[in-house]
Structure formats: C-alpha cells, structure tokens
Amino acid sequence: MEFGPHLMLAALEGAVTAAILALTAMGLSIVFGVMRVVNVAHGEFYMLGAVLAWWVATVLGTHPAIGFVAALIIAPALVGGIAMVADRLVLKRVAYDADRTIVATIGMLYIIQQTTLMTFGPDARPVEPPFNTRLALPWFEWGENGFAMFWPWGLSTTSYKLFVIAAAAVVLVALWLVITRTKAGLLMRATQQDSETAQAFGVPVGRVYSLVFGLGAGLAALGAVLVVPIQQAHYLMGHDPLLLSFIVVIIGGLGSLPGTVIAALLIGMSDGIISVFFSPTLAKIIATLLVALVLVFRPQGLMGRAQT
Amino acid sequence: MKDAAKSNALHFGVLATLLVLFFVLPPYHAGNLSRIMVLAIYAMGFNLVFGYTGLLSLGHAMFFAAGMYGFGLTANLAGWPVVLAFATGIVCAAALAAVVAALALRTAGVSFMIVTLMFAQTAYLVVLYFGEYTRGDEGFVVQKAARMIGEIDLTTDTARFFAAYILFAICFQGLARVIQSRFGRTLVAIRENEERTRMLGYDAQRHKLYAMILSGAVSGVAGAAYAMLFGYVGATFASVQYSIFPLLWVLLGGAGTTIGPLIGVLFMFYLIDFSSSFTNAYMLIAGVALVLLTLFAPHGLAGLVRRKVFAWLP
Numbered sequence: 001m002e003f004g005p006h007l008m009l010a011a012l013e014g015a016v017t018a019a020i021l022a023l024t025a026m027g028l029s030i031v032f033g034v035m036r037v038v039n040v041a042h043g044e045f046y047m048l049g050a051v052l053a054w055w056v057a058t059v060l061g062t063h064p065a066i067g068f069v070a071a072l073i074i075a076p077a078l079v080g081g082i083a084m085v086a087d088r089l090v091l092k093r094v095a096y097d098a099d100r101t102i103v104a105t106i107g108m109l110y111i112i113q114q115t116t117l118m119t120f121g122p123d124a125r126p127v128e129p130p131f132n133t134r135l136a137l138p139w140f141e142w143g144e145n146g147f148a149m150f151w152p153w154g155l156s157t158t159s160y161k162l163f164v165i166a167a168a169a170v171v172l173v174a175l176w177l178v179i180t181r182t183k184a185g186l187l188m189r190a191t192q193q194d195s196e197t198a199q200a201f202g203v204p205v206g207r208v209y210s211l212v213f214g215l216g217a218g219l220a221a222l223g224a225v226l227v228v229p230i231q232q233a234h235y236l237m238g239h240d241p242l243l244l245s246f247i248v249v250i251i252g253g254l255g256s257l258p259g260t261v262i263a264a265l266l267i268g269m270s271d272g273i274i275s276v277f278f279s280p281t282l283a284k285i286i287a288t289l290l291v292a293l294v295l296v297f298r299p300q301g302l303m304g305r306a307q308t
Numbered sequence: 309m310k311d312a313a314k315s316n317a318l319h320f321g322v323l324a325t326l327l328v329l330f331f332v333l334p335p336y337h338a339g340n341l342s343r344i345m346v347l348a349i350y351a352m353g354f355n356l357v358f359g360y361t362g363l364l365s366l367g368h369a370m371f372f373a374a375g376m377y378g379f380g381l382t383a384n385l386a387g388w389p390v391v392l393a394f395a396t397g398i399v400c401a402a403a404l405a406a407v408v409a410a411l412a413l414r415t416a417g418v419s420f421m422i423v424t425l426m427f428a429q430t431a432y433l434v435v436l437y438f439g440e441y442t443r444g445d446e447g448f449v450v451q452k453a454a455r456m457i458g459e460i461d462l463t464t465d466t467a468r469f470f471a472a473y474i475l476f477a478i479c480f481q482g483l484a485r486v487i488q489s490r491f492g493r494t495l496v497a498i499r500e501n502e503e504r505t506r507m508l509g510y511d512a513q514r515h516k517l518y519a520m521i522l523s524g525a526v527s528g529v530a531g532a533a534y535a536m537l538f539g540y541v542g543a544t545f546a547s548v549q550y551s552i553f554p555l556l557w558v559l560l561g562g563a564g565t566t567i568g569p570l571i572g573v574l575f576m577f578y579l580i581d582f583s584s585s586f587t588n589a590y591m592l593i594a595g596v597a598l599v600l601l602t603l604f605a606p607h608g609l610a611g612l613v614r615r616k617v618f619a620w621l622p
Contacts, residue, residue, distance in 0.1 A: 093603055094602055098417060102364070107594075107599035107600075108599060109595065111592060111596060118592070250422065281436055284433050285434060285437060288433065291426050292412075296412065
C-alpha cells in the first residue's frame with residue numbers, strides 16, 4: 001500500500017479507538033468532575049462490561065445480533081449497579097476523602113479483576129459482532145489519466161467499526177443533552193459546583209453521587225461492550241483503558257466534558273496513527289511522558305480552568 | 309523510661325528478634341525472612357514520603373527498578389565489581405528520584421499521584437523498549453560472579469540472610485534516626501500542616517525534595533539488594549503493581565511508624581503465601597485487605613497499637 005491509503009487506514013483504526021476512548025474517559029471525567037474522586041477501578045468496570053457482554057451473548061446463544069443488543073443493555077446496567085453498591089458500601093463510608101478513595105478503589109480494582117480471574121478464567125474470549133460486512137474503500141488520486149478513483153488492496157473497514165463510531169457519537173450527544181437539558185443533569189451540575197450549597201437547597205447529594213458513580217462505570221462498560229466484538233474479553237484488559245482514560249481526562253482538563261471529547265479524539269487518532277508508523281512502545285513512552293509534563297506545567301489541562 | 313529510650317529498646321529488640329528467628333526457624337521460613345527484610349527496606353523508603361511527609365506517590369516502583377537495573381546491568385553486562393555496581397544502583401535511584409521529584413513536586417494532591425504514576429509507567433515502558441539489554445518482561449538472571457563479595461558467596465542461605473540483615477539494620481536504624489532529627493520533625497510538620505510550616509520559615513519544598521531523594525535512594529537499595537540476593541531482574545518489578553505493594557504494606561503495618569513497614573510486609577507475605585496455596589487469584593486478598601483497611605483501620609496495625617496501647621510508639 002502507498003502512503004496515502006495507509007494513512008487513511010490508520011486514521012480509521014484511530015477513529016474506532018478514539019470513539020471507545022471517548023466513552024470510557026467520559027465516565028472517568030464525570031465521576032471526577034462531580035465527586036472530585038479518582039476512580040482507579042474504572043478500567044475494571046470496563047473489563048467487567050466486556051466479560052458480562054460475553055456472558056450474556058453466550059447464555060442467550062441465539063443469533064449474534066440478539067445477544068449483542070441484549071448485552072448492550074444488560075452489561076452496562078449490571079456494571080452500573082455494581083458500581084453503585086460499591087459506592088454505598090465503601091466510598092460513602094470513607095466520606096469521599098481523596099487519598100482514601102484512591103486506596104479503596106485500588107482495592108476494588110484487585111477484587112474485581114481477581115474475582116473475574118477465578119470465575120471467567122484466564123482465557124480471552126470473543127463475542128461475535130452482530131453484522132460484519134467488509135467494506136472496501138476507494139482512493140482518489142491524480143494519475144497519468146487525470147483524476148482517478150481506484151480500490152487499493154487492503155484498504156477496507158467493516159460495517160461494524162463504522163457502527164461503533166456512530167454509536168459512540170450518539171451516546172455522547174445523548175449524555176450532553178441529559179446533562180444540559182434535564183432535571184437530573186441540573187442536579188448533577190449543582191452538586192458539581194458546590195455540593196454543600198446543593199445539599200442545603202435540598203439536592204439529595206448522596207444519591208447523586210451514587211448515580212454518577214454508576215453512570216461513570218456504565219459508560220466504561222458500554223465502551224467495552226462495543227469494543228468486545230473487535231477485541232476479545234480478557235480479565236487484564238482494563239489496564240490500558242484506565243491509563244489512556246487518565247491521559248485523556250488530564251489532557252482535556254480534569255472535569256471538563258468538551259475537553260475530554262477533544263482529547264479522546266486527539267489521543268485515539270494519534271495513538272492509532274503513531275502505532276502504525278512507529279514502534280507502539282515508543283509511542284506510549286512519548287504519550288505518557290507528555291501527559292506527566294502537561295500535568296506539571298499546565299495542571300488545568302488544555303480546556304480546563306485554573307482551580308482556586 | 310523516656311520515650312526515646314523506649315523506641316531505641318524497641319528497635320534493637322526487633323533486630324535481635326530477627327537474628328534469633330533465623331537460627332530458630334526452619335530453613336524455608338528463614339529464607340523467606342531474607343526476602344521480607346529486603347522488601348521491608350523498600351516499604352521503609354516509601355514510608356518516609358507517604359507516612360511521614362504525607363505525599364502519596366504511586367510511582368515508587370521506578371526507584372526500586374532503577375536500583376535493580378542499575379545494579380543488574382552494570383554487574384551483569386559491564387562486569388563491574390559488585391560493590392561498585394551496588395553503589396551505582398543506589399545512585400541511579402537517587403538521581404531518578406531527584407529529577408522526578410523536582411518535576412512532580414510542582415503539583416500536589418491528586419495530580420502528584422497521577423504524575424508519579426505516569427513517570428513510573430514511562431520508566432516501565434523504557435525498560436520494555438530497551439528489551440535488547442533488559443530482556444523485557446522475561447528479565448535476566450544475574451550471573452554468579454556478580455553475586456560474590458570477595459570470598460562471600462551470596463547465593464548461600466546464610467550469607468544471603470546476613471547481607472539482607474545488615475542492609476535492613478542500617479536502613480531501619482538510619483531512618484529511625486532521620487525521623488527523630490530536626491529534618492524528620494519538619495517532614496511531619498509538613499504532613500500535618502504545610503502552610504503553617506512554611507509560615508514558620510521552613511522551606512517546605514526543599515524538605516519534600518530531600519525526602520523524595522532519600523526515599524528513592526532507600527528504595528534503590530532494596531531494588532539492588534533484591535537483584536543481588538535473589539539473582540533475578542525483570543520488568544515486573546517496574547510495573548504499577550510494585551508501586552501499589554509498598555502502599556499496601558505501609559498501610560497495613562501502619563503509616564508513619566518505624567516498625568509498620570516490617571509488620572506490613574511480614575503480614576502480607578504470609579497472607580499471600582498462604583492464599584496462593586489454594587488459589588491463583590491471590591491478589592484478591594490484597595484487594596480485600598486494602599478496602600477493609602481504608603474502612604476500618606486507616607492507621608494500620610502499628611497505628612492501632614499506638615492508639616490503644618503504647619502512645620510512645622515511634
């Protein structure tokens with residue numbers, strides 16, 4: 001393949017990564033924005049979503065499409081429920097203290113991961129995509145005969161990958177509408193701005209916290225259900241999404257939702273493109289180092305406002 | 309007895325008990341004891357910044373790994389004499405700590421944790437990237453020649469125990485002295501109220517930097533000792549898990565106590581040893597322990613003893 005089509009392929013793969021990453025990081029960002037806690041177990045909620053998707057699809061065992069749609073609803077709901085229970089049982093009792101929450105969520109990380117290892121096992125397991133037509137893509141070029149369209153070998157994507165990108169966009173828009181247009185979103189924003197004053201005005205802050213924690217985990221699980229037909233479910237799969245989500249949330253500005261989406265696009269696309277042309281390890285080294293330096297020298301992130 | 313005398317008695321008592329245990333216990337447990345002491349050095353290094361200065365670093369594995377690779381690579385590949393290689397390991401860890409701390413200390417709180425985590429992740433990836441020398445995840449075995457000090461063969465159980473014991477004793481007593489010194493008192497003051505400490509005229513930033521460098525150096529001692537005594541160097545020791553472990557040990561034993569780290573490592577080591585005999589998901593125990601600790605005993609075992617029984621506990 002020549003450079004041009006190769007770049008386009010890399011960009012397409014990057015867009016899929018970016019779509020999933022945007023959903024996962026959005027979950028982390030909402031939790032941080034509203035509750036001011038860092039959820040280290042976020043990657044494990046992602047993993048749990050993928051594993052539950054496999055479980056739902058296997059239990060139903062019918063047509064892949066039915067299993068997938070069921071998983072798309074059941075897995076995020078279950079994961080959100082588990083997260084809400086965890087919030088009630090653990091986080092609420094340490095009063096959302098920043099340090100202790102981090103330690104507690106590290107504990108939750110190992111509990112979820114190792115319980116999955118004991119029940120689901122160490123193997124990676126696939127979920128069949130509901131539809132997976134291969135779509136060849138055309139490439140346009142100025143050749144000897146002027147402008148020409150041809151179909152380079154290997155330049156193709158699948159209908160499922162395009163669906164993932166569209167689905168992520170729909171979910172993000174829906175989330176945006178919920179936060180800005182509904183009563184629930186209003187309560188969330190009130191809690192985010194000043195939880196004590198919100199409480200004084202009758203906002204059930206405790207319940208808002210639980211719901212937000214569940215919503216954050218559910219978003220991660222949703223991203224995982226979407227990705228699991230492309231990437232198999234495995235009990236250690238939560239590690240990379242966690243780090244990448246951290247990176248995205250930091251670059252975007254802690255707690256800034258538009259910043260999170262922009263950063264997810266930036267990181268996802270560049271991760272896809274850099275990994276195609278350079279060594280993936282080197283790409284990761286540069287990315288993590290840059291993030292650390294962004295935090296050091298521009299702690300408010302790209303879109304965030306300075307905290308007082 | 310005065311409190312200081314009591315602490316001294318306690319520290320010498322701990323060291324004497326360890327020595328007696330080596331001769332009393334069966335060889336398997338005596339061997340474990342060497343490993344526990346080396347890991348306890350690491351935990352003590354972590355405790356200096358976490359327990360005494362109040363900085364939660366999630367990246368100490370990079371200092372441990374710097375000590376380990378600083379020793380392992382120079383001793384194995386370059387064939388440097390053991391003592392020189394060991395010193396190189398410590399210097400590497402201290403230098404890395406100086407650079408990382410100078411940058412990371414510009415942030416505080418949650419950002420500090422994430423920055424240290426990111427630097428540690430970078431260090432881990434760097435180890436993987438230079439797989440040609442470090443052999444990545446697989447790691448390499450330190451040659452026998454690099455595990456001899458003069459005529460002493462550190463691969464034998466007795467020599468290994470005494471090497472670990474001497475290093476542990478130096479770090480244990482040394483850090484206990486540091487904590488009782490003016491410098492240590494200032495660190496505690498920073499932990500309790502940084503603003504007030506600064507207002508009293510102390511350079512809090514400089515103190516935190518020195519604490520990080522000392523902590524990094526002690527972690528490097530542990531890393532180099534681990535490579536020298538157990539003969540294996542691998543990328544696992546640079547991974548996030550090894551940044552979490554010292555946090556777990558110190559929390560379990562009691563943050564901000566001199567004997568907490570040793571108690572934590574001892575407890576956790578046997579907990580994992582015991583649970584891995586019937587399940588391969590032994591990290592589940594670590595997770596449950598962390599959650600229960602944050603809920604019910606945020607001050608750890610030694611912290612509990614200090615609050616309920618001996619208020620003088622150092």
